[in-house]
Amino acid sequence: MDNQTASLPLMLKQLKLGTMVKQWEALGKKAVKEQWSPQTYLSELCHIELATRDDKRLQRLLKDAKLPVGKNLGNFDYSLVDGVSKHQVADLVHQTGWLKSGANVLLFGASGLGKTHIASGIGYGLVEQGYKVKFIAASAIVQQLQQAKQHLRLQDELLKLDKYSLLIVDDVGYVRKTEQETSVLFELIAHRYERHSMIITSNKSFEQWDELFDDSTMTIAAIDRLVHHATIIHCEGESYRRKMAISNGT
Known part of the structure; x- marks a missing residue:
């Protein structure tokens, strides 16, 4: 030198x-x-x-997203599930206008049909493009928001989530029907409405959402906000997990 x-x-x-x-x-x-x-x-x-x-x-971004390990679109077998196509999911990854408008993706279907895998795969695809994504179980985020509400800082907690272009809330159908839990879930949906996107997976169809929310008016208001700008996917068929196990010879 x-x-x-x-x-x-x-x-x-x-x-x-x-x-x-x-x-x-x-x-x-x-x-x-x-x-x-x-x-x-x-x-x-x-x-x-x-x-x-x-x-x-x-x-x-990947560390912060906390996406399930291994659940990317490269190893999802679309032939094992009805109601969803590779082209449809690829559009959600590559045509990201829906994120900019705060639109949602709603994935319905029985347990084991690959809803979480699809949601996670979309998350991985968007993170690779530089978007901030957060994956969290519905029960966990409800608990997190409930605790914030008890300490009078629910709004602060909701604002923290604004940094994520996409919030993936997994297994909404397993949230317990109590006034405290469903009220904060509604607050989350209302707060992100037309501002920031969500992917929600649920084993309960909208017709069964009165089992989630304690108040029918709240149920209708939550559904209205979610579907206003949404891609709705109904996964159908036998268990994806079981079919994968059979195809892998286990």
């Missing part, structure tokens, strides 16, 4: 270009050997820095 470049690592560090700090010298030797122009060398160095940053950001 000559005198002219002695301070370069410090300057790169000060500029928060951590990958360049590690790579500039080795890449410089390669550039000299292969007779790159200064512009090519600088371009390649910037490319490596940006690629590393993108990868780190993706890892942060």
Whole structure:
């Protein structure tokens, strides 16, 4: 290292270009050997820095999303479930206008039909595009919001969730029918209405949602808000999990 470049690592560090700090010298030797122009060398160095940053950001988004491990669209077998197509789900991943308008995706069907897998797969696809996603069981988020309400900070908790373009609420059908639980679930739905998107999975159809909400007026209001801008998917057939087990020979 000559005198002219002695301070370069410090300057790169000060500029928060951590990958360049590690790579500039080795890449410089390669550039000299292969007779790159200064512009090519600088371009390649910037490319490596940006690629590393993108990868780190993706890892942060995935960690925060808490999506179920392994439940991505690459290993979902659409032939085992009726009512949903690969093309329909791919559109939800790649045509993201619905996220910008705060629209919802509602996945209905009996237990074991792959609703959670589809919802999670959409989540993975959107995280890879840089969207902030959060996956959480309905019972867990209801408990979280209930505790916040008891401490008079429900609004603060709802506002924290606004940072997520997509909130995946899994297994709404298992929420217990109590006034405390259903009221905070309604608050969540009302708060995100036409602002931020949700994917909701449920083993109960809308006709059975009076089993979730203690008040029929609240039930109707919740459904109205969810379906106003929504893609509704009804998964049908035998258990996806059982069919997968059979096809894998287990």
